[in-house]
Amino acid sequence: MTQTKETIAKLTPKGERTRQRIVEGAAALIHEHGVANTTVDDVRSAAGVSSSQLYHYFRDKDELVRAVIAQQAYLVVGAQERHQFDTLEGLRNWREFVVRSVRRQRGRGGCPLGSLGSELADTDSGARGDVSLSFDRWEAAVRDGLRAMKARGALKVTTNPDDLALATLAALQGGLLLAKIHRSVKPVETALDAMIALIELS
Amino acid sequence: MTQTKETIAKLTPKGERTRQRIVEGAAALIHEHGVANTTVDDVRSAAGVSSSQLYHYFRDKDELVRAVIAQQAYLVVGAQERHQFDTLEGLRNWREFVVRSVRRQRGRGGCPLGSLGSELADTDSGARGDVSLSFDRWEAAVRDGLRAMKARGALKVTTNPDDLALATLAALQGGLLLAKIHRSVKPVETALDAMIALIELS
DNA sequence: GAAAAAATGGATTGTCAACTCCAGAAAATG
DNA sequence: CATTTTCTGGAGTTGACAATCCATTTTTTC
Numbered sequence: 001m002t003q004t005k006e007t008i009a010k011l012t013p014k015g016e017r018t019r020q021r022i023v024e025g026a027a028a029l030i031h032e033h034g035v036a037n038t039t040v041d042d043v044r045s046a047a048g049v050s051s052s053q054l055y056h057y058f059r060d061k062d063e064l065v066r067a068v069i070a071q072q073a074y075l076v077v078g079a080q081e082r083h084q085f086d087t088l089e090g091l092r093n094w095r096e097f098v099v100r101s102v103r104r105q106r107g108r109g110g111c112p113l114g115s116l117g118s119e120l121a122d123t124d125s126g127a128r129g130d131v132s133l134s135f136d137r138w139e140a141a142v143r144d145g146l147r148a149m150k151a152r153g154a155l156k157v158t159t160n161p162d163d164l165a166l167a168t169l170a171a172l173q174g175g176l177l178l179a180k181i182h183r184s185v186k187p188v189e190t191a192l193d194a195m196i197a198l199i200e201l202s
Numbered sequence: 203m204t205q206t207k208e209t210i211a212k213l214t215p216k217g218e219r220t221r222q223r224i225v226e227g228a229a230a231l232i233h234e235h236g237v238a239n240t241t242v243d244d245v246r247s248a249a250g251v252s253s254s255q256l257y258h259y260f261r262d263k264d265e266l267v268r269a270v271i272a273q274q275a276y277l278v279v280g281a282q283e284r285h286q287f288d289t290l291e292g293l294r295n296w297r298e299f300v301v302r303s304v305r306r307q308r309g310r311g312g313c314p315l316g317s318l319g320s321e322l323a324d325t326d327s328g329a330r331g332d333v334s335l336s337f338d339r340w341e342a343a344v345r346d347g348l349r350a351m352k353a354r355g356a357l358k359v360t361t362n363p364d365d366l367a368l369a370t371l372a373a374l375q376g377g378l379l380l381a382k383i384h385r386s387v388k389p390v391e392t393a394l395d396a397m398i399a400l401i402e403l404s
Numbered sequence: 405g406a407a408a409a410a411a412t413g414g415a416t417t418g419t420c421a422a423c424t425c426c427a428g429a430a431a432a433t434g
Numbered sequence: 435c436a437t438t439t440t441c442t443g444g445a446g447t448t449g450a451c452a453a454t455c456c457a458t459t460t461t462t463t464c
Contacts, residue, residue, distance in 0.1 A: 212439080212440070213440085214439095214440065214441080216440090216441075217440070217441065220441080220442090251442080251443095252442055252443045252444060253443085253444070253445095254441090254443065254444075255441070255442055255443085258440085258441065258442080259441095
């Protein structure tokens, strides 16, 4: 997201790889244990680098966390944008995709972006902004699909596709949160099924 | 939730008040900054007690956090149980109630229980269990209302009120999370409106 | 291929936060 | 009213973790 050109400009290919290894290790650890329960040393050891390397690529832990947010945004939003939200079938495929990935971890970790947002929103305003922008892009992907459905006449003239998109994203996030808390896939399945049913009726 | 009788049994009225003051202070701080960003010393000073008092009432920070979970569950679920989920009007009133309280803090903090769950679920399995049980009770309140609607014939025979209740809770939680991230009330409004619309059509 | 820049290793430091200890005041108990 | 228990104050200890330092190696650049 908001990363200075300066930092990146000086990176050699080797440095680039090392930096990436650090970010990916950090992203995995943070997704699993949260920011506060992931120490710089954990990241250091997971990435197999020395302490000075870590601080060579990131000014401090906050900057590392920001890089992780950017990484998760790239992955999550990228994965979503590869789905189609302009047909009921596309929506159902997307639902299956999400449910499968939740099942894979029995809900643990929740949404990488949502959890990060929840933990940082009231603490690190820059991080909050980054997460907020990522969610905007995510929402936009769904919204474009539903707008297309409406344009095609697959939704009633009275329904607002933008609202429907926001509600769908909310349902997903809530489902993921409850899945994480209950260690069950069911909340995600039920929440998405409900939203798809609503879209079908709209 | 899971608090030993022993701890409480020996409390004098004065001790009870002190303990409560600590829990309430901790709850407020944790709601605002999260568990990790709230130090025992912050709580100590907010409650106006000495360090030894804090550790007189709670074995360690974890135990304090558990007490906060119990407190938030008591407040949140209690507030929800005071609403009616067995009529559309009741649901709409509830929607207004929730939106007002989110507006009051411009989304900050999110759901006291949800945020706590998000932060602790993958870290403290006891805490996760407590939050999970609280959500069960919350869900039950909504479910009973929707079941009553169905019994009355206000829902189609084919609709499953239990699923609708779970989806409603998910929509609310997701709405609250997005509200916290975007610092806007809109996600909560939109998510709840969507679910109420679905219930109306079911 | 020499000089400059970037990358790496690992020991070290300083801070902060959780938790302990002991001594004394207030309150309950019989 | 004596003694036992609970409650309170605050200084002190410990450990963990973020961050720094300096020396060395590798890579880039001209």
